[in-house]
Amino acid sequence: MNGKRIMFDCGMHMGYADHRRYPDFSRISKSGDFDNVLSCIIITHFHLDHIGALPYFTEVCGYNGPIYMTYPTKALAPLMLDDYRKVMVGRGEEQQFTNENILNCMKKVTAVDIKQTVQVDKDLLIRPYYAGHVLGAAMFYATMGDAAMVYTGDYNMTPDRHLGAAQIDRLHLDLLITESTYGKTIRDSKYAREREFLKAVHNCVANGGKVLIPTFALGRAQELCILLDDYWERMNLKVPIYFSSGLTIQANLYYKVLISWTSQKVKDTYATRNAFNFKNVQSFERSLIHAPGPCVLFATPGMLSGGFSLEVFKHWAPCESNLITLPGYCVAGTVGHKLSDKTTKVDVDKDTQIDVRCKIHRLSFSPHTDEKGIMDLVKFLSPKNVILVHGEIKNMDYLKGRIESELGLQCYYPSNNETVTFPTTHFVKADASASFIRSSLTPNFKFVKDVTTETAPVQVLDERVTQGILTMEKGQKLKILHEDEVLTITGTEHIEV
Amino acid sequence: MEQELFSNFEQTLKNQTKTSLKPFSVARSLIINPSTTDQTISSIIQTLSQNPQLHSNHVITLLSEISLVRPHFSATVTAVIRSISFNHPDILPRAAALALYTLVSLPLASDSDLIPAYSEMTEGLFLSLCFGSSVPVRHRLLLDAERFDVRPSILLTVFLGFTKDPYPYVRKAALDGLIGLCNRVVFKDGGMIKGCYLRGVELLSDTEDCVRCSAVRMVCQWGKLLVEISEDKSKRDSSDALYVQLCSMVRDMSMNVRIEAFNALGKVEMVSQYLLMQTLSKKVIEENKISGIFSGKHFLSQALSVAGAFLHGLEDEFYEVRSSACYSLRMPAIFSAELAEKVFGLLMDVLNDDSIVVRLGALETMHHIAVSGHLKVQEMHLHMFLGTLVDMNSSIRITSRKVLRLTKFDNMPMFKLAVDSLIHSLEMYPQDEPDVLFVIFGIGRNQGRFAASITEETFLEMEPCLASNWDFNSSRTAANLTLAISASLSHEMQQHLYIIPPTIFSYAVTMLGRISNGLTEVMDRSTLLSYLSHCSSSTGPHYIEAEDDVATEVNGQITISLVADPLEPHDLEYNNIKFVLADIAEIWQPLTKLGCTSELLTVLRHWKEELRTHITDSCQPDSILTFTLQYLRVMKLLSKAWWHTMCPLDPIYNRIWDVGYILQKLETKLRELRYRFIGLSKEEELHLEELTLVVCTLRLSIFYPPYHASALKKLFMYKETSTEHSRFLTELMKTLQKEESNPYNFREPLELFSLKQLELSRNLRWMRAELDIQIQDNDWVNPIPFVAGLPVGIPLKMKLHNTPAGTKLWLKMSRSTDVVHYVFIDLKEFEGFDEMREFKYMAPFYKTPKADSFVLVLIIGMECLAEEASCYRGYGPSHELVYLCKEKEVFFSSVKNT
Structure with missing residues (x-):
């Protein structure tokens, strides 16, 4: 942007286990001198697909420039990264970075608050806006000189039980880069979704089944847990709810501390009770996998890509009375993705095949905005150009069609390694003549009564700005003169511009 | 002193070179001092008016102060201010504005000829200040524009022009001014109205939240005006267009704008059904589902901007928006039955909301739907809806019952579920009893068939043991009885009446007070009583032709005209008393044995109150009634004494004096019963004697020795008179003969005591x-x-x-x-x-x-x-x-x- 380079998010691909999971950093700089090439890195939130490669990039590749993220992201990211590192080690892979790397990386991070404007360097300004999605997620507004853009990261336009909806000012933008995970889905009321989920879980535990809820440690786990905890309270249910790992409980601790980043409701009730003090939740022990009786278990990771949730899945999936909920979006290659294709036999790894007989409930809770949300945001911001990222090609193509036809905006969805360029706003500095400034200070109405125009027969316009006339003389700076001045200079009676 | 200060003021004002507030503060102290002479004041005015340009702001402040403190100077002040503000165009805008404010706040000079010229002058001043370069002054004047007596046509132009001002607060003030103008002045020029409306629409996409907020309100007001003046054909279209504009604002990022948008949506009166349908669904309804009046692109764009407007509102993060959305849902809800059903479905989910305000809003909208006659509760919603009956918040419960009263149920299980939930809520919140009974009565009357069959079921269970399981103090019983009564007074066909056995009505009599409390809006106590006694007196299946006389509905308020009462009131009382006496015998034993003394006492107290309602003339009390009341009092005391003596948990000796007092009272009351009533039968006398003995034994079991002899004497006297002995007496006699001094020995006979039913003879005299x-x-x-x-x-x-x-x-x-x-x-x-x-x-x-x-x-x-x-x-x-x-x-x- 105007000669500056900003890296928005530094994530990794969850579906790969080899070098392909990290971005190809060599495209930024062949020589490896990242510090001079990049102005800064901005991380929108702590999900691995947005932050996963950051320690690798800073510690292994050696980037030392500024990194910005919100306070909660800075607090929660090390947890997330360390968990990922442990999973990798657990799978017997070579670890790409150590815990020390993570901690060192975090030392380079500058934390920012919502709507706090940060002057990165002389020209570059950034400002985060609340994005919903997960705790601490933000959309980033960046201006470089006169060019302005917003990178949304992942966001959510409808509030949920623990997070608010995305919130941004009406800005003049040249470019909006928005995610489009659900580019082609319109979700109806969240109430119906909640009701279905609760019904499925309630039916399962009422019949003595076990419910496995694989989730990301942060975000959905808390959302669903608030929902279940409320429901348990209201229905006076006694079935235990478990949280699988220490991570999630530690994460709850962070949520309790970071109340100001949550939804209005949680903030309102905070005076009486912290909504994250779940009454019915206990921690899970491995021995309980085979314990009889119904229970509800939250386990990580979300897409059954390994770790504890997969282990429990292996045990519980063959039993018909059990229930497994799947997140709305699973990366291709994970067990979760295979399950969503309604296959009954799933190859968990090279040697094991699981006969899945349990019920499967697809969660349509998603912290991502839907098609309507994207359209609403684009319409609200009305930027000059839109770039769609973070979505499937066919969805983005569909959305591009809508944006272009309905809103009349330029829209792109570049694939990897593709470069898109477009002109940005460039304000020209011009001197203003004294009389123009004087006339600009006082309103000057012009009445238009035009019967021929359809729009509005009577219009009252303020004419003062249009009286300015831009003149360019050779060898001199641009100058704005008042209409009358131009008249006297040129000596004519009337000028048409 | 005064003169000195004044000359000081004059001197410093003349001599000062740079701005100083000192002379003005001196002048002010003079002005506000009430003892300053008028002469000094007028000289101050004169001095001030001499060189106003210098410190116009202070000069005008002082002048306006004079006009406030000394009203009789206002004419002079007006003249001075006027001359300052009109003759010195170069004074500060703030000072000029202040002058203007002072001018309009002063009473007009008496010479009425000047008024037109005067108002023209203020108008000119107002305009020149508005168009001046000072933004704060412009903003302030626009805010207060109504005060300055400016002609509406000019004001409109000014406002309209300033909606394009670069300063957001000026734009906002201009928009607010237009809203105010729209309410005060009648506009007829279509072009002008459209111009204003379109300007408002333009500003809906302003960058500032506060401007958008005002724009939403302005668009709503002027849009409605536009709809009003448009021709009949295009009325619908322009109204739709307005609705679409407002709907497009519900996804604004600012909470205040969203609130305004929903408030405005609730105010639009006429909208096409397909648009309303679309507001309830986020997915765009396919075109071909709606009759093809609307051509493709136009329709699509409309549908897109309204899609799911209310859904977004109901799931908003802020409760203010949610409750506003609930409110504005009333409009589509009463539009058609189809919409009402969808709205109702949405609102059901809102009942799950955590904010009381929102839940209440949802219920009130439901009530609105119910009043408009579109309410149709589906089985899947019922569970959620009935949940609100036991809400923590009382106003939610009240509103929920209001809705329930107007609900029609399709089938018996639903109706039963509703009644059960009502009774359940009654058990949880006994304070709601009158209202709950009223609702039960209401829904029972609306659905007499269901009410009758429920009554049949519940009372069938009770019948064999003759209502012995009945707790005549429970709310459940009151509710069931109310339902039975309502069934008999049903709006439906009258043949259900015979299903309800007459005994039920006589049961109902015992709870007359509670039931009639609930039905005060429908009928008064005596009407209810005579109706009940009428129904209970007839035996077997009976056809009441008089049914129509019993309840005739006039203007929705039921007035019950009385059927000729075939029975003497005394008979009714007597029946009542008989029930009470029978029930005491029935419940006293189990309740005291279980230690439920407080419950027992409540029942007794309740009966007492019930019976007391029969006292018609306190000077001529009825003997039987008095006896029963007295008897109830005795039973109360006996229960208390019993509890104190027999309750194993109670450390008796801590409360020995309590018991002594109670026993004393009990003996007195019993003696009164025994001797003040003439005409007691042998059985009655024996009954009372036995009670006296029980009291004696109670006393013996606590204070053994001193009473032994007298108790024995009593016992022997009793033995002589009675022919058959109860187990209590036999055991008591054994104990007495043992001559042991352990008071606990008397517990045994007491355990065996059982209260017999007292049959009262009718010729009792007091x-x-x-x-x-x-x-x-x-x-x-x-x-x-x-x-x-x-x-x-x-x-x-x-x-x-x-x-x-x-x-x-x-x-x-x-x-x-x-x-x-x-x-x-x-x-x-x-x-x-x-x-x-x-x-x-x-x-x-x-x-x-x-x-x-x-x-x-x-x-x-x-x-x-x-x-x-x-x-x-x-x-x-x-x-x-x-x-x-x-x-x-x-x-x-x-x-x-x-």
């Missing part, structure tokens, strides 16, 4: 007396004179009711607890018969004290001849007394004083 002094207004001021040491005569008027000839009556006169004097009343001296005797009598009192004054307490007592003779020595009754009237105080004063 003995009572009325005692009055012949002297009027005897009190401290007007005492009877006496001479200390000499007897004094008290002129008395006595009336005796139901006193048979053999009765031994005493007049007890007590000056204090130890100075008591008895006078025998010879019945032969009374005129009249047993039923009523009257007698005037001069009662002598001998023991007049050596005091200035004293009070004598008089009471008539009857000797209980059947009781054992007391060891009272001296002149007086030889047996215990039962008192027949209230105590009467007589005041005496020494002759010396009078």
